[in-house]
Amino acid sequence: MPDRSNNCSELSRRDVLKATGGTLAGGAMVGQASANSRAEVNVGFDGPRGREAAKKAADSIEREFNFDAMTITASEKAIDGLENNPNIRYVEANGEMQALEQRLPWGVDRVDADVLHDNGQTGSGADIAIIDTGIDDDHPDLEANVGEGKAYVDCSGSNCNYPWSDDDNHGTHCAGIAGAVDNSEGVVGVSTEATLHAVKVLDGNGSGSFSDVAAGIEYTADQGWDVASLSLGASSGSSTVKDACRYADDRGVLLVAAAGNDGSCSDCVGYPAAYSTVIAVSSTDSDDSLSSFSSTGPEVELAAPGGSIESTVIGGYETYSGTSMACPHVSGAGAQLMANGYTNTEARQRLKETAEDIGLADDEQGSGLLDAEAAVLDGGDTDTAPTVSWANPTDGKTVSGTVTVQLDASDNEDSDDSLDVTYSVDGGSARSTTYNAETGYYEDSWDSTAVSDGDHTLDASATDSAGNTSTSSITVTTDNTESAPAVDSLSASEVETDDGDAEFDVDWSVSDSDGDLDSVDLTLTDDTAGETEETAAVSVSGDTASDTTRLVAAGDDGSGNDYTVEAIGTDSAGNTGSDSTTVSETEDTNSAPTASIDGLDDRSNPRWDRIEVDWSASDPDGNLDTVIVEMLDAGGSTVDSVTTGVSGSSASGVDEVRTKSNGSEIVVTATDTDGESGTDSQSI
Amino acid sequence: MSLDATLAVTTNGDVQFSFSVVNEGTTAVTLTFSSGKRADIVVRDLSGEELWRWSDGRMFTQAITRATLEPGEQIEQSYTWEDPPSGTYVATGILEADSDLEAEAEFTVE
Numbered sequence: 001m002p003d004r005s006n007n008c009s010e011l012s013r014r015d016v017l018k019a020t021g022g023t024l025a026g027g028a029m030v031g032q033a034s035a036n037s038r039a040e041v042n043v044g045f046d047g048p049r050g051r052e053a054a055k056k057a058a059d060s061i062e063r064e065f066n067f068d069a070m071t072i073t074a075s076e077k078a079i080d081g082l083e084n085n086p087n088i089r090y091v092e093a094n095g096e097m098q099a100l101e102q103r104l105p106w107g108v109d110r111v112d113a114d115v116l117h118d119n120g121q122t123g124s125g126a127d128i129a130i131i132d133t134g135i136d137d138d139h140p141d142l143e144a145n146v147g148e149g150k151a152y153v154d155c156s157g158s159n160c161n162y163p164w165s166d167d168d169n170h171g172t173h174c175a176g177i178a179g180a181v182d183n184s185e186g187v188v189g190v191s192t193e194a195t196l197h198a199v200k201v202l203d204g205n206g207s208g209s210f211s212d213v214a215a216g217i218e219y220t221a222d223q224g225w226d227v228a229s230l231s232l233g234a235s236s237g238s239s240t241v242k243d244a245c246r247y248a249d250d251r252g253v254l255l256v257a258a259a260g261n262d263g264s265c266s267d268c269v270g271y272p273a274a275y276s277t278v279i280a281v282s283s284t285d286s287d288d289s290l291s292s293f294s295s296t297g298p299e300v301e302l303a304a305p306g307g308s309i310e311s312t313v314i315g316g317y318e319t320y321s322g323t324s325m326a327c328p329h330v331s332g333a334g335a336q337l338m339a340n341g342y343t344n345t346e347a348r349q350r351l352k353e354t355a356e357d358i359g360l361a362d363d364e365q366g367s368g369l370l371d372a373e374a375a376v377l378d379g380g381d382t383d384t385a386p387t388v389s390w391a392n393p394t395d396g397k398t399v400s401g402t403v404t405v406q407l408d409a410s411d412n413e414d415s416d417d418s419l420d421v422t423y424s425v426d427g428g429s430a431r432s433t434t435y436n437a438e439t440g441y442y443e444d445s446w447d448s449t450a451v452s453d454g455d456h457t458l459d460a461s462a463t464d465s466a467g468n469t470s471t472s473s474i475t476v477t478t479d480n481t482e483s484a485p486a487v488d489s490l491s492a493s494e495v496e497t498d499d500g501d502a503e504f505d506v507d508w509s510v511s512d513s514d515g516d517l518d519s520v521d522l523t524l525t526d527d528t529a530g531e532t533e534e535t536a537a538v539s540v541s542g543d544t545a546s547d548t549t550r551l552v553a554a555g556d557d558g559s560g561n562d563y564t565v566e567a568i569g570t571d572s573a574g575n576t577g578s579d580s581t582t583v584s585e586t587e588d589t590n591s592a593p594t595a596s597i598d599g600l601d602d603r604s605n606p607r608w609d610r611i612e613v614d615w616s617a618s619d620p621d622g623n624l625d626t627v628i629v630e631m632l633d634a635g636g637s638t639v640d641s642v643t644t645g646v647s648g649s650s651a652s653g654v655d656e657v658r659t660k661s662n663g664s665e666i667v668v669t670a671t672d673t674d675g676e677s678g679t680d681s682q683s684i
Numbered sequence: 685m686s687l688d689a690t691l692a693v694t695t696n697g698d699v700q701f702s703f704s705v706v707n708e709g710t711t712a713v714t715l716t717f718s719s720g721k722r723a724d725i726v727v728r729d730l731s732g733e734e735l736w737r738w739s740d741g742r743m744f745t746q747a748i749t750r751a752t753l754e755p756g757e758q759i760e761q762s763y764t765w766e767d768p769p770s771g772t773y774v775a776t777g778i779l780e781a782d783s784d785l786e787a788e789a790e791f792t793v794e
Contacts, residue, residue: 133745170720170745205761206720206745213743233719234743241743258746261718270746293718293748322719322747 040094041079044069050087057082062094105187106286107177107305107329112373113190116336117182121376123191126335127225128178129253130328131216132171132232133206134164135198136314139172141186142196145179149198150219152212156204159314167204169313173320174231176312178328178335186317187310190332190372194339197225202232210234213272214244217255221248226338229331230257230278231324233270241272249277254334254344256281258323260295266363269297273323279334279348283307283326284369288358294323301348301366302355304329333372340376351375385470386411386419388462391441395474400514403448406441407433407472409462416440420463426456449480485512485569487579492565494583495550502526502533502553502561502585509546510569510577517541521568524551527582528561540569553585555620561585593619594678595627595670602684603656609663611684612656617670622649625673631657631684634664646670687713687753689787691725691777699768699793701725701738703777704760705785707753714752715781720744724778725763729771738763768793 043054045068055061057079058072071094074082082088093101104114116122127147134155137146149164157167166172175196180189201216202208213232220228221244228248245255255278260270273280273295280299283291283306290296291307306326310319330351337347354375355368391406393399409421421442422430433442442462455477463469488509495503510520522536533553538545553563566580599614613629630641640663642655657666663684671677686709692702703723707713721744727736751759772792779785 168745170747173747202720202743202745205722206747207739207742210741210743231746232743233746234739236740238741238743261746261748271743320747320749322745324746327746 038073038075039079040071040073042069042071042090042092042094043082044089044091046087046089050085050089053082053085053087102183102185103187103310105177105310107309107325108188108190110286110305111190111329111333111370113329113333114188115373116376117188117192119377121336121340122182123179123194123332123335123339126191126194126227126339127197127223128191128194128227128229128331128335129197129199129216129220129223129225130171130175130178131199131201131213131220131228131230132166132174133168133202133204134166134171134200135175135196136166136172136312137161137164137198139176139312139315141180141183141312141317142172142175144181144183145192145194145196146175147195147197148223149200150216151198151200152215153200153203153208155200162198164198164200166198166200166314168202168206169318170206170231170320170324171198171200171202172313173309173311173318174229174324174328176317177309177325178229178332180312187312189311190329191335191339194332194335197223208232210238210241214238214240217241217244217248217253221251221253224251225253226344227254227256227331227335229328230255230272231322231327233258233260233273233323235260235262235268235270237271237274242275245272245275245277249344252344254331254338254347255279256327256331256334258327259283259297259300261293261322261324263290263292263294263296265295267297268295269299270295274299279330279351280366281306281323281326281330281370282364282366283321283323284358284360284365288369290360290364291321291323291326293321294326294364296361296363298363300363301352302330302370303358303360303365303368304370329372330370333370333375336372336376384412385468386414386462386464388421388460388470388472390458390460390472390474393458393474393476396476398477398479399448400478400480401448403446405433405444405446405458406436406439407443407460407462408440409442409460411462411464413466414464418465421460423458423460425451425458427459430461448478451478453477453479453481479513481514482573482575483513484575485510485517485571485577487567487569487577489546490565490567490579490581492551492563492581492583494585502556502563504551504553504563504565504583506549506551506565506567507546508549508567509544510540510567511544512569512571513543514571515543516572517543517545517569518572519570520545520547521570522549522551523566523568524553525564525566526553526556526561527564529556533563556585591620592676592678593617593624593670593672595668595680597666597668597680597682598652600666600682600684608658608660609684610656610658611663611666612654613666613668614652614654615668615680616650616652617646617668617678618650619670619672620649621672623673624648624651624670626671627651627653628667628669628671629655629657630667630669631659631663632665632667633659633661639663686711686755687779687783687785689777689779689785691775691787691789693775693789693791695768695791695793699727699765699775699791701763701765701775701777702760703763703779703787704758705753705779706758707755710755712752712754713783714750715779715783717749717751717781719746719780720749721780722749723761723780725765726776726778727765727768727773728776729773735773736765736768738765770794
């Protein structure tokens, strides 16, 4: 293929004269593409004179046939001459044509955007803002793709069909790189059907104010366009332009800018390329070397073809060099990703991760040379990546012992049980999982004691049959230090009873941070008497337990005794934790005495009724006071009585009661110190 | 170097600078510009302190451009300093090409 790369290097006298009347900038980039256009043609001739004419017209002879024809490469002018030569039978185009047919610029070829076109990837539906000097709106290689425009500076000259028309060539050139139409003429862009919007912020001399540039970026964001292509820059920054880039980035615009032409230099990326919201693009030549003019620095994210790039200019085609030319290559590829549903952040990441390492320094190539084919075709669009997330453990959880890892993974194309799902701990080697049809998760057992206690990163990865991988990362805290249970609360309260027991309700709660509680043992001790009254063992599990347990000091009906309640929590490892509390028996739990007539001995004589009463008395709480033995007459009146002082819990005695009248009934009454009493009676 | 630069200044409210470069030699000279900033104007006061620079606050196309000046040919560019304060200044026109070339002019704003 003929090399047309030097077409722009010299200016004709006429162009400079034009500049004389205008500006330093005006004619500087007008060249002579049409005059130099060549084509490969098959020429048929009659006789030696025709053969000579064809040879004379040829810049180079590609093939001579045994019959009267040859294939030559010749200039358009020479071809025109042959066509008018009577000794020439025919001139026909031969395959790849220069000027007569569409050319594939080396940059588009190098990033394999032509492969995208062959696969139907055209950027259709994406909107690219060419924030520049404008776009030649009626250029035959752009017209079908040119969308709306906006002008922040005036267009001057004869090409200003719209305020945003190009009066410089630069914007038109960049537009053609990003998205020249795929047709039968001129050049083809990286995208071929993306919409190209002209945002004119630079004047016909190629300069514009920070404010106008910022306004153009803001406008792009407000229109909801996908890509802002910024083939412009300055060596010093602008807070307003920086803010505008942030504004656009936040609104989903993919921002791409030229790294600058200050090369060779280091750490010299210009603005806005150097802003974090913007992809800075350096420039390469066709041999994959860094272009001599390209700025470099840590902000460079991608390299793209920028040396001797043919593209559209006002009314024609020209070959320019600059990071301005590298930038729209990336813009066109980014537009294809955005057309396929990528967000600006995803597209930026995708462009970087698919870039081709061409061996330049990081400051020169960033992630590498733009690879439009890899970015758009490899995965992504044709086969969606699977999804993966952590079902167990979940992010932030504390785990111990053996953990059942459960990963939820699925894919649009592949069945849910066919994915390759692995995980790793702290970036270690991948651990495989097994799909569990019952739970629907990919599962594995992980012994968390293999790592030290603390925070650990778990990275899950799911890969589908197309090789697309998704990842999900969480952080868990492992705690495998054996911990003892703790008694968190313990209180005892006296239970009101009417028997001779001291009873207490004990409220307790225990906990164990490693969750292996086993039992709670409760002990009730009578401190006053110095003896253990009752113990209770309660089975527990898990990390916390609580209940209320009643403990009884049987027969302890005395008032004022002090008791101690001790609770001991024990885990399955035998670790214990304990607490105790004291409680007093404050209730006077008096019980009534009982009296009993154990026997009557009738010792009456004719004058006296005399009954000897054999009695006994008892009192559970041991405060017997008196026993009264009475004889009643038939009317119920006491006719005789004997009172005996008693004490303790039991007493007995024999007393005689008598009367001259007729005794009818013997009653024995036992009374305690509280005045409670019990009686027994027997008729006589 | 056969190139010669001149800087013309006119004050009329705003200050107009016209920076021109002419080829005084007998052979063609090709200039290479690394960006749309092909020349710049710097204004300093008489103590040498810089007060205004045309390129401050501007951004430029990032394509390499060339211009060839045949013998006797001239290119020029105009610049405007709006709302200048009164005073006497020295302006310097700087060719931002692969050939260094400057021209100075003193002027007074009433």
